[in-house]
Amino acid sequence: MTSMFVNLPVTDLDRAKAFYTAVGFSINPLFTDHNAACVVVEEDHSYFMLLVREFFQTFSERPIGDPSATVSATTAIFLDSRDAVDATVTSGLAAGGTEAQPASDYGFMYQRQLTDPDGNILEFGYMDPAAAQQGPEAYMNQQA
Numbered sequence: 500m501t502s503m504f505v506n507l508p509v510t511d512l513d514r515a516k517a518f519y520t521a522v523g524f525s526i527n528p529l530f531t532d533h534n535a536a537c538v539v540v541e542e543d544h545s546y547f548m549l550l551v552r553e554f555f556q557t558f559s560e561r562p563i564g565d566p567s568a569t570v571s572a573t574t575a576i577f578l579d580s581r582d583a584v585d586a587t588v589t590s591g592l593a594a595g596g597t598e599a600q601p602a603s604d605y606g607f608m609y610q611r612q613l614t615d616p617d618g619n620i621l622e623f624g625y626m627d628p629a630a631a632q633q634g635p636e637a638y639m640n641q642q643a
Contacts, residue, residue, distance in 0.1 A: 506548045508555040515549045521594030567618030575622040
């Protein structure tokens with residue numbers, strides 16, 4: 500089985516856990532302590548590891564960037580509908596996140612960016628299943 504863990508530096512672990520649970524994820528207490536929290540995005544597949552900055556620094560000799568000042572990565576998570584995207588972003592905004600850009604609607608794909616309280620960028624999106632299967636160009640050609 501393949502699993503993916505995305506490690507994110509955070510300044511306030513409790514605030515970060517509250518934000519990520521507000522957008523619909525859960526915390527795995529077996530892999531959570533005062534230095535880190537395991538956020539379950541998709542059971543047995545996708546996770547965030549929220550790491551306090553001091554602990555995150557033990558993983559690399561290189562300096563940790565400040566995600567509120569510079570972007571080095573965004574994490575895109577696709578949901579089952581446009582409504583689910585909107586509901587998730589609304590929950591994230593209520594939990595202290597921000598939305599720096601307007602929604603992107605490409606017809607076959609809809610995306611919204613949500614920045615967590617530490618500045619890490621999440622992109623929530625929906626793609627029409629036919630476009631995902633055929634590719635966007637073939638899908639758009641069928642729609643014309």
